[in-house]
Amino acid sequence: MRSSLIVQAATRLLVGLLLLFSIWMLLRGHNEPGGGFIGGLVGSTGFILYAIAHGCRAAREALRIEPQTIAVLGLGIALAAGAFAYLAGEQLFTGQWLFLGRTEENYGVPLSNILVFDIGVYLVVMGSVLTLVLALEEEV
């Protein structure tokens, strides 16, 4: 399937932007609209666009890892994030926070297993959607 030159040229710009945007969506999710689910969807549209422009094989090569592996990996990360709370002596999936450079009026850089969990969600959504779309496109 050959696509038009315009799509190919635009894709070169858009894919990078979409991926960057997806990560931004993921990271801001806790305070602003966004989050792992939306981020994952945006990220997958980036690769889908790439697949439409350059073919599925190229998209798979760009991904480097099989999309289903990404999905399962994400599930594992989410579980590990939840289990981390258990190791810390609390119930599964309880939030654990670490604020780097915390001051009176500023939280500093917040690190948490919640973020790791959200990254897991991101990977699950992106991996699952790509698994489906790439398999479908290759089938056709």
Add this chain to the structure above:
Amino acid sequence: MAKTDTSGGPLGGPAGWISVLIPLILFGWFAQHLPAVAAGEVLAWQWDWVPGLGVSIGILLDGLSLSFALLITGIGTAVTLYSTSYLGGSPHYTRFVCYLMAFMTGMLGLVLSDNLLTLFVFWEVTTISSYLLIGYNADEAKSRRNALQALLVTGTGGLAFLAGIILIGAAAGTFQISAIEATLADHPLYVPILILVLAGAFTKSAQVPFHFWLPNAMAAPTPVSAYLHSATMVKGGVYLLARMNPSLGGTDPWFWTLVSFGGVTAVFASILAIKQTDIKQVLAYTTLMALGTLVMFIGVGTPEAIKAAMTFLLVHSFYKAALFLMIGVVDHGTGTRDATVLRGLARAMPLTALVAALAALSMAGVPPLFGFIGKEFMYKAALEADPAMVWVVSCTFAASALMFAAAGIVAWRPFTGRLADTPVRAHEGTAPMLIGPLLLAALGLGLGLFPDYAEALVRPAAAAVAGTEVKVDLYLWGGVNTALILSLVTFAIGWVLYLIHGRLRGWLLTWKSRFDPGWDRLLGWVAAGARWQTEVIQTGQLRRYIFVTFATLAIVMAWTVWRAELTPSMTLGDDIRIKHWSVLLFITAGAALVAFTNSRMTAVASLGVVGVGVALVFIMFGAPDVAITQLLVEVLQVVLVAVAMLKLPHLNHEYVKTLRIWDLLLAVVIGGLTTFVLLTVMDTPFDLRLTEFFEENSVPVAYGRNIVNVILVDFRAMDTFGEIAVVVIAALGAFALLRGTKRGTQ
């Protein structure tokens, strides 16, 4: 069956000696509790398993469970030792041992459980392991078929039993057997409980008309037949009846059902035993007879009858296991089990002959063996079995006489006379194959001579079944009484029956069994019914599935709205402005386009328009997160459907036109009903407690201002984890499906 003489090392290798050691150690452990239990103690251990459901793992060691536990582990040791030689070195020996150990676990759990639910779990473990063991020779179609038959019959009974357990739990308020205090006879649920529990017990213990699976189960290797299908598993049903006797027994329905089913099974089975030419089949039918007799005497329910049943339980387990194992040695040593061929084996197989003689004498009920005592006490109990004395005595008498003849067929004829030609030159079995049967046969003689030792087990067992103390005094010689005279007549008739058994068999062979072909016909009907309903329901058309699903939804919603008499106030509020109306128009236009277009691509794109409109609604009412998600999902959906569409055949416009009116109608109905319900929902004031909780706690507890996301990844992270797991499973499933069809079409 003579598969192998080459075992993989001594005692069949590690799998062999471990499998012997485990039951042996357990036997020792149970035996050490014998003095305490014989003294009337009941030992109990208990710990919670699923406290929320009232399921606890409780062990109850009283006379009844100890008797069974000793039989299971004792005969288990003999059987596993035997198997090391019988099957050792066969390629699947380790697997066999695993199945056997699984069965032993299940059986021990079954008899030791103090909780009906755990009892049921172990009950099913025995059913499944029995299936695996019957089907051990899995490359034979007959084995597979018979294994499946046993599984289906006992499994169906097991389901009925489960329903019975649940009713017992409801009636008694507890699942703990020892805590069911009063009898349930006066409870309104008594008759359903009785029917369901008896269905479980009768299928497991192969009572007529569910008996047919047991002779077929003889497709299993001989040690399995000796162990599961005579000494232990098939007695599971008997155990259940005995265990439930204090709470379910003592009523007229109980008495008449058990006495009639047990009696019919005993007589019917012992007649069929004479018909068989395969010695193993003869034994299978005599096992049925024993099970019928046990059920009958438990049904009679007098202390005498229970004493007789418990004594006969031990008697039967000893002689029947010994005989089955003996058959295996004969089969191994001669290559055949045909009663019409085997003659004069006594000289070639002296030890086997000794086993056969002792066990068969016990089976025939000849003094001074333990079997004689068992039979005497059965007659004694039968003579007092009001109000069905004549029936019980007749059944016991007929079964015992036929048993005498069967003992002759199994153990007299094959060993006496001139040595006949057999496929393999007759030779004696190996030591591991003889130790077990010899011990079991000797036990039959020893307990006959010194019955006081058996009392230690029979007394607490009978007490557990009766629910009260039972006086047990076993003796060999009780003076000249009616029971003794009956015994003598039994021997005479039995002897005559043995002499004419050839002619009898010829006559019986004209009978055709209707049960086994009937089973095949039943399965045929089930398969035909399944095929029919699959063709009707599973059309394979996605359109049809979706239509049916939504039509069902519409009917259920309409029904609910009508029943609840919902009437919304139909007020829309004041804050509906022009922008809201325009979005509404946008969505409606999209939906109308979907309904009327003739192009698939237009339809999908229009559906996307509807989705975008919905996203606009979310934005207007302050849910940007949901709006973004909605938008992305819509885009992806259009892409996915568009890709899939390349593969679809061309649309048949004429055909679509005939369907469209119905789809449109359904869509309008669903939309109308949903609107109606939502308007009703708007009328009820919102419960804001959850909203307030999240608003208050989102920042201080979870350090996040985006409440939706905080709920997703923190407050309800467990739910989210479940959801993403579903996403992965769905994606992998679809992936496998797509790849599968791809390979299929190539």
